[in-house]
Amino acid sequence: DVKVTQSSRYLVKRTGEKVFLECVQDMDHENMFWYRQDPGLGLRLIYFSYDVKMKEKGDIPEGYSVSREKKERFSLILESASTNQTSMYLCASSPWGRRGYEQYFGPGTRLTVT
């Protein structure tokens, strides 16, 4: 079974803090994705990566950065957390090619910024 794990299920941080969300997949997938999920807005893509050290901006990259130093690990960084970044964050991975649309999701991290 493909497994995508996220470092925390729940996280509470203060405004201005630097926040790291970690995601690890165990299926040697090339693609990894970070989404945020908000009620009524569905899933919105923040960043994605096709390979180690490669990253591409998604639809809402402002206020976020990412790091992919190893194939299995994709980190989302909030440089200076703000209250409007309170959300559910979902990580996903997929293989390259047409099956790349079959994304496998982690359980999510619910981040609250106070």
Next chain:
Amino acid sequence: AQSVTQPDIHITVSEGASLELRCNYSYGATPYLFWYVQSPGQGLQLLLKYFSGDTLVQGIKGFEAEFKRSQSSFNLRKPSVHWSDAAEYFCAVGDGATNKLIFGTGTLLAVQP
């Protein structure tokens, strides 16, 4: 630009009743279409996918979906809903060669006993 519309935000059905969740897409070429399900407190799980060929596709948990090009639709169906089907359902379209998915806003399904 590609987009996905799920017109129903919330649907309630009785256990044992049939279900149809609507999905409309906007995409220039032949789309790759997907349905994902998110159970409470969980990540998303792929239910079924359409790439080409037979327009009626079968998925897991007894779900099926039908691709109708003329209506730009990919509706999800199940003949008899179980209480465990209560979840949020997302339709998505694949964005060309990038492996990105564009998601709809989701439909929350409640199942009455």
